[in-house]
Amino acid sequence: MAHEFKEISPNASGGAKLTNWFENRFPTAFDAYRVHMSEYYAPKNFNFWYIFGSLSLLVLVIQIVTGIFLVMHYKPDAAKAFESVEYIMRDVPWGWLIRYMHSTGASAFFVVVYLHMFRGLIYGSYRKPRELVWIFGCAIFLALMAEAFMGYLLPWGQMSYWGAQVIVNLFAAVPFVGPDLALLIRGDYVVSDATLNRFFSFHVIAVPLVLLGLVVAHLLALHDVGSNNPDGIEIKGPKAPKDAKGNPLDGIPFHPFYTVHDILGVCLFLMAFTAVIFFAPEFGGYFLEYNNFIPADPLQTPLHIAPVWYFTPFYSMLRAITSEMMYVLIACVLLGAVLAVVKIKLPAFIKAGVVGAAVVVSVLMLSIDAKFWGVVVMGGAVVILFGLPWFDQSPVKSIRYRPSWHKYVYAVFVVNFVVLAYLGVQPPSPVGERVSQVGTLFYFGFFLLMPWWSRLGEPKPVPDRVTFAAH
Template identity: 50%
Template sequence: MNVITRIADWIDERAPGLQAMYRKHMSEYYVPRNLNLWYYFGVLNIVLLANQIVTGIFLAMNYNPSVAHAFDSVQYIMRDVEWGWLIRYMHSTGASLFFVTVYLHMFRGIMYGSYKKPRELVWILGSIIFLALMAEAFMGYVLPWGNMSFWGAKVIVSLFGTVPFIGDSLVQWIMGDFLPGDATLNRFFALHVIAIPIALLLLVVLHIAALHEVGSSNPEGIDVKHGPKGNRWGPNVPVDTIPFHPYDTVEDILSVSFFLIVAAFIVFFAPTMGGWFLEHDNFIPANNLATPSHIKPSWYFTPFYAIVRMIPSFLGTAFWGVLGMFSAIVLLPLLPWIDRGEVRSVRYRGRGFRVALVVLACSFLGLGLSGAGVIAELIQAWFPHADVTTWDNAFGRLMVLGYFGYFVFLWFYTRFGHEKTRPVPDRLPPGH
């Protein structure tokens, strides 16, 4: 008996629940054998969450959450702390890559119907994780106290001022002052470093636990857990599944290794990504008297920021734009009840759903480009004499219609449209 076996036996005698937990969630958790590249983004999310927590701890050791010293403390980390520049770039790049993998992970769920019964709770928990991640990222964006951080905080928090009756009080309560300052930095630092990460970790555990109760989805949209039983791993094991460990974990290791190579290339050679990951204005100290030429949030918020901008003000208030932004997020956890189609996977759904899915993806990307100012720049470059604002607004509003139109269309299509679907196989196809 080797040392590892003796240690495992020693632990099992004193905490037998750990061994049972390992079997339930690893060696005896069976996943469909046809999972494709779209299913790698879940484990990448876990890797990036770990990266953000670890690098965030080291950054917090040298950060000073005060107006007088916040910007200088970040420069101290970058210039004087040994390997501080690497930790900071790993954290800032990790934040952007986190949203890349989260968006792709959510799109996969929509594409393959992973929000449908019996996985509604898994999807709802994932949507709450997304909302918590947005709050975490926004507060982290403010902490470097560059000029875009200051003005971004002022603009975004001021959106809450459109709430009827309590708007002004709500803005002052969030910022702790009439303008972003020491109170804002201190409370954002506490929430960013302690409160929200704890909530995120709890939500991720619940998300995974809920997933392992009902089983993973698959590209065919077949519920293999309740299908035929009996294969080489036991008579009660679904026939079209393999153990998560070691088979799926080996593939995950390969995907994580490739992803880390790409991430390392960005960190070492293009950490700012031309101003997309780290804006140029954020390398300038915060100045409430010097407004950046184009105030915009980080790229991962620009689709929702564009919705605020593109919905016209009514009676002198931007409340409807803010309501539209929050509605765009709230619609996501409601998808299991909006989509009443019987078929899960896009592979077997009707042509209307497939077209609508493409429209949703294009609209979301278009909103992101519009919110980042790219569309306005392209119009100005290609059509110098055109009215940039008019054409940019027309494009943005078309994208807003495309985004919300997806949910409206899906509701009508799956109730009254008599969706013509392809026959769904009883088992996973051979060759996987």
Template identity: 70%
Template sequence: MATTENQVESTGLVGWIDRRFPMTSTWKAHLSEYYAPKNFNFWYFFGSLALLVLVNQIVTGIFLTMNYKPDSQLAFASVEYIMREVPWGWLIRYMHSTGASMFFVVVYLHMFRGLMYGSYRKPRELVWIFGCAIFLCLMAEAFFGYLLPWGQMSYWGAQVIVNLFSAIPFVGPDLSLWIRGDYVVSDITLNRFFAFHVIAIPLVLLGLVFVHIVALHEVGSNNPDGIEIKAKKDPAGKPLDGIPFHPFYSVHDFFGVCVFLIVFAAIIFFAPEMGGYFLEANNFIPANPLQTPPEIAPVWYFTAFYAMLRATTDPFKIVLMIIVGLLGLLALARARGKWRIGLPVLAALLIVFMAVTEAKFWGVVVMGSAVISLFFLPWLDRSPVKSIRYRPFFHKVFYGIFVLAFLTLAFLGTKPPSPAATLIAQICALIYFAFFLGMPFWTRLGTFKQPPERVRFKPH
């Protein structure tokens, strides 16, 4: 039987591979002939850095798993064994723990860049949605991994978070029991979380990263000016304002990687615990189910959402009910058609439901909504321009207030609760959600600058 081979330009070993596997064409499509805007700035380092940290977490995680014991009687001792007896075990453990925090640092900065330059706008809605799904997956991965050292804070943190599910009406207690596999966090829970942390979530995460990059390369990268570079091409069909990703941005990102690794190494060797923010002091104490720590708080990258959860008290629930009622009245006055009746009725039913359910449940709803809101950004933003560079000044003020509110929540989440802190957290939570709920309205207002036809670029 005659066989056919793909016709390729390359020869030798590369040609032999190309006739059987699209190696060169993939290289060209995603690197050497993938045209990216030539005006990338500092904020565009963090995507490649996130990929670097992901590789670090996978590699160090593999070596840690070789010596870790997912057993409630041995887990804490196995971590100490890694630190004290395994050659370079302390380095691998600190690379993994520091990498977890640095992962969230670069992801938060990566998302902030997308927020500033409108990287969630058409045609990049799927790129943004996949990115938000990655963020959600990272939160799950961090939570499942947090229990594994089996320290005091790990144990009680997992106990508190899983118990939150019991606040869900009707199914909550059974759901929390199903998640734990026991009536308290135990050996069964540890094994489940280990399986999720080591196998299940990483597989989902890698899949999401893959489709995120594929979607990005399909529609092309955004830029600080928010201009589509594919709109203007030369006779050869190449974007006038684009340059090949390799070698220009591969070298550009290599410089960013070098600077990042210097900072990363400095933290590992001189401040791996980062004053208790990366590794808490209570986690150097074996888990004791009979002794609750004086203060239970999550790792720093969850503290903003934890502060919202903690701020949802009964008085705050009344405030939320009033806000829902006002939104219902607004819908009655402004909505048209079936929405004019449907939305007020829905608001009334929601108020009744809020009245008969406890604040703990609505704290969970608020915390979850704070993350889910990010998914809807492509449809909430109605601005005629993408980039913050060409928006009115008060838009920049709103973005600044939003970031300040989030950072304040993150700070308050690390501190013990107090009446003043709770009040500030409630105000910041309202600001956080007002930013999203009001976005369809305030993003249309003001005088917008006209974006240039070509990207602004200063050779250097």
């Protein structure tokens, strides 16, 4: 369908004439600006928790731009990779700054994404009608983990090499296809030049394309259903108050109001970001491990191998699954089946199927090595996030109006996650193993028991309109 040209007054300013010229020839861009910025109404009671989505986009741009400059000088060759990183750091003009921006950006990415996901958790941003928004977000998280893991090997340092060796070898624990799967990922029988080239291609081309596509889908899905808010009240529903033009009274245009709001958050973030880059780029060995400043040596295993901090909660869950722990997991599976049969109204044949499935899973857990189930638990800890929209059965969305004790449950969940992250960077110990096992059970119990505990207690009255104080 042809677009009608808009006429403009001959006395208009040069800027207005230029804008009109572009709009007549590229109206789609201006329509997108109006739909997603100037005429997109967001709830007027956003707080500081809503800055982390914009910060995630900012860090993504930083990673792409710095990555482009790093690729200009990096050599994806096992004999040259480490030296090329040193060349970037020492000889390329401002190369040290670009490299530190990229390495710090990787950790910053996970910081803002974890906080962004936590905001969605406490305000119920995954609830109807935003299930797809949450699912796309979880897919972004998975892609981000893959991107970080692939990039972790590229410096070809001692910890990068052995970390990749350990993680890839975990796939060999999968029954029947495990060894072939690990060989497919490595491209060789050990982590080698073939592995480096595969990881480089995925890190630079394949995964970023998937990541960008998921980000676009996430934003489009969000703008189709509208943003959630701290009160969990729909501002665009059929009962929501609207003005004469049909715009929600409890909303304001994203631009210019929230662009200014986000710019303030961006400035504060960049201050902290640059402080880390210039004064603590290694961040005590958490952002850049000291062993990674040593060239990879396939003949010398480090005394302690641990992933980067943002993977350590899941690594702790992996290490928590021992042969003794399997009996606890079997008991949990059987108990869950009994509760499902007794407490949930289901047809008899479905109850029989639940019991049969529990018995089969228990037999498999006894017959297959615990290492495999550790991999299942580690992967399941991420996959379980996709089910959150259906686990939560609370009559209200936001933590503001849930029973007060729910806040303590969420607080314990956060503390538990942080403890698991800490244990993941520590050498194995009997005490750490027990704590990580308890933490793993709590992590999964938080989600799997949510259909039960989220309905307990009396919620507080939810207001008809969003609560907002002008400031």
